[in-house]
Amino acid sequence: MSTLPKSLPRYQASRRRFLRTVGLFVGVVGASLATLLPVIAKWVPARLRPPGAIEEPAFLASCIKCGQCVQVCPVQAIRLADIDEAMGVGVPYIDARAQACDFSCDAVQCILACPTGSLNHTIIKKEEVRMGLARVARPEACLASQGQGFQGQARGADFQGLLRYTEIDRWNPIPVRDHPYDLELCDLCVRQCPIETAISLQHIDNEGKRKMPVINKACVGCGVCEMICPVEPTVIVIDERKMWGAA
Numbered sequence: 001m002s003t004l005p006k007s008l009p010r011y012q013a014s015r016r017r018f019l020r021t022v023g024l025f026v027g028v029v030g031a032s033l034a035t036l037l038p039v040i041a042k043w044v045p046a047r048l049r050p051p052g053a054i055e056e057p058a059f060l061a062s063c064i065k066c067g068q069c070v071q072v073c074p075v076q077a078i079r080l081a082d083i084d085e086a087m088g089v090g091v092p093y094i095d096a097r098a099q100a101c102d103f104s105c106d107a108v109q110c111i112l113a114c115p116t117g118s119l120n121h122t123i124i125k126k127e128e129v130r131m132g133l134a135r136v137a138r139p140e141a142c143l144a145s146q147g148q149g150f151q152g153q154a155r156g157a158d159f160q161g162l163l164r165y166t167e168i169d170r171w172n173p174i175p176v177r178d179h180p181y182d183l184e185l186c187d188l189c190v191r192q193c194p195i196e197t198a199i200s201l202q203h204i205d206n207e208g209k210r211k212m213p214v215i216n217k218a219c220v221g222c223g224v225c226e227m228i229c230p231v232e233p234t235v236i237v238i239d240e241r242k243m244w245g246a247a
């Protein structure tokens, strides 16, 4: 005589109870995390995120720190935050002054490589990216505003940063230190900007000898202008996640 017909319903009922409990637990934890995300986001240092990064709390929640975006970047612009970054450990960021995103991958490869959509897959062109907005933070220090040129290595002989100079090598970025300049009036931020019309130099005197960089709506916040500026500290900085027209 078998006990199966009696124990099976008991087993099924207990299984249902178990699954309900697990479901409830996951739901409660999920809801709590969703509530906490904006708070967690405030603990994470504000940083320039890779191209296409979705809104900060959602980005922090969805990025699985797999490093795929890091692997594909030809200039190694993307880094993963270190252990001292508390809740932000392992989260990808860009330190533009050290190495900006110059779009030398040609097709926002970091976005294509992201398996979770933390880098928004609907962005397919560099012009659509909005990492932040460049800002002339120290106008008085700008060489062009003083009517000065620039000769030599933009960031000195020790600078490790890379940039693609299409006139030298269409496909491969090279060290910035290997490409010295000889400019009558400094315009490095404008000449190296990878986005057409994002930045321009405008006259600030009647003789046309002194000029000032002006940021335009097309700026995507890639940080090349911050990286290449030869003045120390840099004249231009990127305000991460800032949008054109926002206060």
Ligand code: SF4
Pocket: 050, 051, 072, 073, 074, 075, 076, 077, 078, 101, 102, 103, 104, 105, 106, 107, 108, 109, 110, 111
């Ligand atoms: S868009 Fe290209 S160059 Fe820029 S961070 Fe992504 S992979 Fe690197």
Ligand code: SF4
Pocket: 141, 142, 143, 144, 145, 186, 187, 188, 189, 190, 213, 228, 229, 230, 231, 235, 236
């Ligand atoms: S690169 Fe720097 S110093 Fe030169 S024009 Fe631009 S902001 Fe001024």
Ligand code: SF4
Pocket: 133, 134, 189, 192, 193, 194, 195, 198, 199, 215, 218, 219, 220, 221, 222, 223, 224, 225, 226, 238
């Ligand atoms: S001005 Fe050009 S180089 Fe500077 S952040 Fe904007 S798009 Fe990049």
